[in-house]
Amino acid sequence: MIGENHYLITNNALNEHLNGDALDFVASSNIDSDKIEEENKYNIFKPYNAPQHFNKTTKEEGLEFLENAKEVVIDDLIEASKTDDDDLYKQALYDFGRLSHCIQDFYSHTNWINQTGGIVRVWNEDIINPNIDNPDNLKTTDYSWFSQLLDKINPFFKMYAESHYDSLYEGSSKTSHYTMNKDEKGSLADVLFEKNEGVSGFNLALEDSMLHTEQKWEEVLDEAKDEITNEEYNNLIQNLEDFEIDEDEFDENKETYRKNFEEDMDELN
Numbered sequence: 001m002i003g004e005n006h007y008l009i010t011n012n013a014l015n016e017h018l019n020g021d022a023l024d025f026v027a028s029s030n031i032d033s034d035k036i037e038e039e040n041k042y043n044i045f046k047p048y049n050a051p052q053h054f055n056k057t058t059k060e061e062g063l064e065f066l067e068n069a070k071e072v073v074i075d076d077l078i079e080a081s082k083t084d085d086d087d088l089y090k091q092a093l094y095d096f097g098r099l100s101h102c103i104q105d106f107y108s109h110t111n112w113i114n115q116t117g118g119i120v121r122v123w124n125e126d127i128i129n130p131n132i133d134n135p136d137n138l139k140t141t142d143y144s145w146f147s148q149l150l151d152k153i154n155p156f157f158k159m160y161a162e163s164h165y166d167s168l169y170e171g172s173s174k175t176s177h178y179t180m181n182k183d184e185k186g187s188l189a190d191v192l193f194e195k196n197e198g199v200s201g202f203n204l205a206l207e208d209s210m211l212h213t214e215q216k217w218e219e220v221l222d223e224a225k226d227e228i229t230n231e232e233y234n235n236l237i238q239n240l241e242d243f244e245i246d247e248d249e250f251d252e253n254k255e256t257y258r259k260n261f262e263e264d265m266d267e268l269n
């Protein structure tokens with residue numbers, strides 16, 4: 001998804017769960033996943049975090065990222081619940097932003113939508129997935145900045161994609177990011193999907209992502225609740241309700257949030 005869609009999805013998914021400041025903060029954290037890649041584009045020491053975006057990766061690696069990120073969020077929520085330390089709440093919400101980015105990119109960077117045939121269905125994150133007929137057919141996009149550019153500027157590529165529609169989204173062959181992504185309305189994959197299925201693939205990705213993001217938030221809160229006392233849980237909810245942040249605070253402290261998140265993720269690997 002492109003930044004403005006991550007923002008839209010995150011806000012819509014969580015607006016019954018978080019106040020305005022917390023929503024903004026989670027959305028900024030979500031979009032930070034792409035900002036990091038942009039900043040490190042030419043830094044060979046910081047390779048592209050493929051599983052974070054379900055790009056140029058496998059479903060197993062993407063799944064591992066999701067599982068680990070969820071654990072990091074829950075651990076930080078638990079730690080926060082035992083204190084009134086604002087920084088711990090900020091870190092937990094930052095972690096959730098990064099987790100939600102991965103969920104949302106799943107729907108735009110895999111053939112999940114193509115396989116569900118125009119019905120809104122949330123991925124249940126099992127490798128063996130009962131939500132689609134043939135789980136082995138689930139594939140992720142192949143991505144490189146250069147190949148994406150080549151596909152885009154090649155005048156015959158669109159024609160090729162149109163005439164090979166079915167085979168592009170079936171089987172285990174690689175499909176380029178340009179042909180697969182439903183990052184925004186009007187992407188090639190969105191246009192092809194609508195032509196074949198009668199509904200916008202991007203709209204489906206948007207709806208699935210919103211449902212999944214909301215479910216994930218409820219899931220992490222529930223799992224944290226199981227591991228803390230009632231008093232701690234009430235404290236957690238109260239602190240989230242009272243969450244406040246100054247406008248510049250995200251940018252000023254993002255290096256710390258990033259570092260803490262990455263360190264916690266590395267520990268789980």
Ligand SMILES: [Zn+2]
Pocket residue numbers: 001033034052053101105
């Ligand atoms: Zn992304």
